[in-house]
Each structure stands twice: as C-alpha cells, then as structure tokens.
Amino acid sequence: MSNTKTFPKSDFFTARLPSFPLLSREIVSISVFAIIAMTSSIDLLQVEELYNSSLGKSEATERVKCLWDIIKMGRAPCCENKGSLKKGPWTPEEDLQLINYIHLHGPANWRTLPKNAGLRRCGKSCRLRWANYLRPDIKRGRFSLEEEDIIIQLHSVLGNKWSAIAGRLPGRTDNEIKNYWNTHIRKRLLQMGIDPVTHTPRLDLFDISSILRSVFTMQGLFMNPNMLNLATTPSLLSLKNDENHDLASQNTAQTQVSPPLEFTQFHVPTQITNEEGLFGNMGNLGCSNHVLQQNQVGLFGDMAFVHSLNNANQNMGHDSVPPTPKELNSSSIYVNCGTEEERDSYCSDLFNFEIPETLNIGDIFCSVPPLSN
DNA sequence: AATGGTTTCAACCGCAATCAC
DNA sequence: GGTGATTGCGGTTGAAACCAT
Known part of the structure; x- marks a missing residue:
C-alpha cells in the first residue's frame, strides 16, 4: 500500500502560504520536508527537529507550525485563524450569542457560523456546544433508574455506540451517556462482578x-x-x-x-x-x-451459559428495543463484545x-x- | 482551614463517513 | 469517480468540584 499524500491544486497551496515572507532557504526546506512528508509519516515534532537543525532554533519555532501546515496540505485546518480562536469552557455570553444566531439562522454550516455569529470559536466547538449543551430538547439532571436500565440493556447489544444509544433515550446526548457510563454504570457493574464489556459475570x-x-x-x-x-x-x-x-x-x-x-454461570x-x-x-x-x-x-x-443481564432485563418492559440480528442469531452463549469471529474464537479457545x-x-x-x- | 487525592463532565482531538461539487 | 468540505463519532483530557484527612 502506498504511503503517498495527495497534493492539491495550486490555489489551495497559495491560500496556505504564510503571511510572513519566506526565506529562500525556507522554501528549500519546505520542498525537502514536503518530499519527506510524502514518503513517510512524520509528525510535527520530527519536522521541528529537522527544521531546527536546518534553520537555527531562534528562527524556527514560530514558523514551523505554519510550514508544517503547508507540508501536510492534504488536510485543511478545520477553522480559519486557528491561533486566535478561543478554547475551553464557554461563557454565558458566548452561549447567548450562539443561541441567538441559531434561532435566527438554524444550526447549519458550522464552518462559517462562528464568524457570522461573532464568536471567536471553532465551528466544531460551536457544533459540540450546541449539540451537547444548548439544544433546547436536552434533558439535564440525573439519570433515572429506568434510563440507567435502558442504557445497560442497549450497551449489552450495541456496545460503545453512544450515539445509537442516545438515539433511543430522548433528551440525552451521546456525550452525556458516555460520561455517565464511564463514571457510574461501569463502576457499579464492576462492583457487582459483572464485566462491563461483555455484560457477563466475571x-x-x-x-x-x-x-x-x-x-x-x-x-x-x-x-x-x-x-x-x-x-x-x-x-x-x-x-x-x-x-x-x-x-x-x-x-x-x-x-x-x-x-x-x-461465563455467565459457573x-x-x-x-x-x-x-x-x-x-x-x-x-x-x-x-x-x-x-x-x-x-x-x-x-x-x-457449566451453563445464560443470558445474565439480558434475562434479568427480560421482564423490565423495554420492549421498544428491537432485537438485533446478532441477538436473534445468538445461541445461549452470549458474549457481546467484538466481532462474531472474535466471539467464536474466544469461546472455542476458552480451554x-x-x-x-x-x-x-x-x-x-x-x-x-x-x-x- | 489547608492540603492532597478522587471524581465528574464539558470540551477537545483525531479519524471516518458522508456530502457537494 | 475524484477531491475537498463538512459532519458525526468515540476516546481522551483537564479544570473544577468534591471528599477525606
């Protein structure tokens, strides 16, 4: 398999030239680094090292990131003026700006949204803030026992497909469910001696x-x-x-x-x-x-293999969850992680x-x- | 009250899938 | 069909809150 990078058209290249004038030796360096980048997978630190050695430390540090952007060209930065963008927690003022803008224009084109809304944020950050926190249909507060049961049951079928799980829990986001799983449910299952990955007793x-x-x-x-x-x-x-x-x-x-x-039962x-x-x-x-x-x-x-959690949940009234093909095809052996092959292999290799x-x-x-x- | 360890969760990152041209 | 842009997703991080001493 080739390890080459695709270099885009010339206008793409010129659009990414740095605002500072390039020294002739830098242009040479860029060419050299571009060839290296095309033929190997090197990271920024390695480029910085190469650059430091060829240009001298004092000059190199500020320029190397920009040059590296040129070298890797295949991937455009997710936002313009990335350096001046704000990161970290959102302020109430920013939230209000985002909410007001989305109320007027709808949640679309996240790339241009921050600029149009007057936010010094990356579009991706705006999308996440809206999707995970500001959306009006989000339910805040603690998860109910019913929600917890649903999450456990869905996780036993879907695994770490948080968005799929969130799709069946109105008002809850994938991020929230993921966090809740990792901080609460997972620990509780472990304490109960249940493997949170396979949902079987350990x-x-x-x-x-x-x-x-x-x-x-x-x-x-x-x-x-x-x-x-x-x-x-x-x-x-x-x-x-x-x-x-x-x-x-x-x-x-x-x-x-x-x-x-x-095993679910020993x-x-x-x-x-x-x-x-x-x-x-x-x-x-x-x-x-x-x-x-x-x-x-x-x-x-x-030794008998039984559906532990799944059996336990059978009478819990979660009929809205349709069985998956895996579930329908499964025998009494019920290991819910990995691929079919992995599971088969694991079961047959147990002893x-x-x-x-x-x-x-x-x-x-x-x-x-x-x-x- | 101060300190240090632990927990929580919003936000970030990188990758992959999908879309639009 | 190829390419770049956009969106979605899951894993991870780190600051703040919480707790124990």
Whole structure:
C-alpha cells in the first residue's frame, strides 16, 4: 500500500502560504520536508527537529507550525485563524450569542457560523456546544433508574455506540451517556462482578486455584503447586481485554491465579464421584501432545451459559428495543463484545492451551494424602 | 482551614463517513 | 469517480468540584 499524500491544486497551496515572507532557504526546506512528508509519516515534532537543525532554533519555532501546515496540505485546518480562536469552557455570553444566531439562522454550516455569529470559536466547538449543551430538547439532571436500565440493556447489544444509544433515550446526548457510563454504570457493574464489556459475570473474580485445590483434595490427588499456578495463570488461558488483565493482576497478587474466563454461570458441583472426570465436559482441552479428551460430567461439566443481564432485563418492559440480528442469531452463549469471529474464537479457545512437550503428566498429579489445614 | 487525592463532565482531538461539487 | 468540505463519532483530557484527612 502506498504511503503517498495527495497534493492539491495550486490555489489551495497559495491560500496556505504564510503571511510572513519566506526565506529562500525556507522554501528549500519546505520542498525537502514536503518530499519527506510524502514518503513517510512524520509528525510535527520530527519536522521541528529537522527544521531546527536546518534553520537555527531562534528562527524556527514560530514558523514551523505554519510550514508544517503547508507540508501536510492534504488536510485543511478545520477553522480559519486557528491561533486566535478561543478554547475551553464557554461563557454565558458566548452561549447567548450562539443561541441567538441559531434561532435566527438554524444550526447549519458550522464552518462559517462562528464568524457570522461573532464568536471567536471553532465551528466544531460551536457544533459540540450546541449539540451537547444548548439544544433546547436536552434533558439535564440525573439519570433515572429506568434510563440507567435502558442504557445497560442497549450497551449489552450495541456496545460503545453512544450515539445509537442516545438515539433511543430522548433528551440525552451521546456525550452525556458516555460520561455517565464511564463514571457510574461501569463502576457499579464492576462492583457487582459483572464485566462491563461483555455484560457477563466475571469468572476471573473466582479463585480458581483454591477451587481446583479443594477438588483435587477431594479426589485424593495432590497437584504440584507450581503446576497449579501455571495452569491458572492468565498466560495459559486467553486474555481478551485489558480490564480482565488488570483484574487478573490484582487477583494474582493475592492468589497467583485468575484466568479471565467469561461465563455467565459457573457451576461447581459439591460432590464429584469417581465416575465423573475431573475436567468432565469442559470440552477438548486442546493440548497438542496430551489431549485430555472430554468425557463425563465433571468439575466443569455443568457449566451453563445464560443470558445474565439480558434475562434479568427480560421482564423490565423495554420492549421498544428491537432485537438485533446478532441477538436473534445468538445461541445461549452470549458474549457481546467484538466481532462474531472474535466471539467464536474466544469461546472455542476458552480451554485451549498447550502443555509443553517436555511436560510429564506425572508432574501434575501425584497421589499423596489430602492436605490438612 | 489547608492540603492532597478522587471524581465528574464539558470540551477537545483525531479519524471516518458522508456530502457537494 | 475524484477531491475537498463538512459532519458525526468515540476516546481522551483537564479544570473544577468534591471528599477525606
């Protein structure tokens, strides 16, 4: 794939020439930098460095931004006189100016709006201020419980499509919903042990090693502690997102465990008979050399995947939300993040990990008396 | 009251999609 | 169909508000 930039017509070029006279060496520099810019992806700092070295620091600093604008030409600045534009919080006077102008002329042509309205703001900033704050149909104030439920439900279907979520919550903006999600709902879900990305309970909150240890003990087996740690280390089991990784790290600090598995229900049988395989129906363990084939129901045998939040919300009266194709096609396995492929891959890989060739299965299990506390 | 840490949310940024010519 | 302009979107930032000590 080529990395070239398209250089526009000459009038575009002349319109962007700096107001100060260019030195001949600067013109040469521009040409050189233009070639560099066309053939590589360099940023302003790199250009500044090059420019400093070719022109001398005292002269370069003020000019380099303008020159860089010429070099990158492919993208016009979003506003004219960007340097003199005001940024930061809007004053009541500015708000009034914007409101008055939009009442008279309507919310259109944001590029010329600030100039016509007498605002020293970027058009983009005006649009955002209007859309997120000044629009008359915006509902301010705290989100109701109903709104919160709707957001959670929609997020489980749509993910971070804030504008789509906002479209179904009259009076709320995408920005507001996004902020509310990040500051309130997300935290609350985490506190409840629900993954805010997948909307499923987080198995990584379980101490897998202690579960395994107690089961091994019940079975009269002793597991080599090193192997136990190895088997429950996230590196062996797929890590799918940073959040899980972070939490896994936290848990690891305490317990040296916590693979970030994402089941909505995890059933650990209270009794395991000799007939039941230790790893039971957890699927093909996928070991390249030592494949522990699935057999009877066992420790992981009764794992069931259910719609947790979605089931919980079924009776909450949000029928206005039409099911998406994904929802309609989904089986009982319901992982709401990533693409279909990612989800499929993740689910099928949950228990796929490799045991090194040098590993002797006897290192894992050895018959010793149960541990006593 | 002062200080430092945390939370909140308006505003910004960069990119992509869409529109207009 | 190509190009530049405009708009929309999601992630991120940072100042102000809030809270704990």
